[in-house]
Amino acid sequence: MATCVMCGNDYERAFTVRTADGEELVFDSIECAAHRIAxxxxxxxxxxxxxxxxxxxxxxxxxxxxxxxxxxxxxxxx
Structure with missing residues (x-):
């Protein structure tokens, strides 16, 4: 399982987003991703x-x- 960089939740369906500058961030939800990168x-x-x-x-x-x-x-x- 992976841990969300925003909320710290350890979730088996977490996903990774690669930003334009190459940073890879793991999130457990679209909500957490939006709060961090939008x-x-x-x-x-x-x-x-x-x-x-x-x-x-x-x-x-x-x-x-x-x-x-x-x-x-x-x-x-x-």
Missing amino acids: PTCAHCGCRILGHGVVAEGSTYCCAHCAREHAGADISAHA
Whole structure:
């Protein structure tokens, strides 16, 4: 069994994620993986689990946060 790097749970179905910089991390759940490796919105601080929005060099969870924080002229609809 492998131990989750986030919560310390020893779990037989743990999985390994290799990050872009080559670091290998073991997790017991997607929740633990998201808390450790998902980017954080520069405005509200939530974890970004989708594509997010990049504006003024920062990453946001949505167009609303990008407008509020960076004043970006971004719309959530085309």
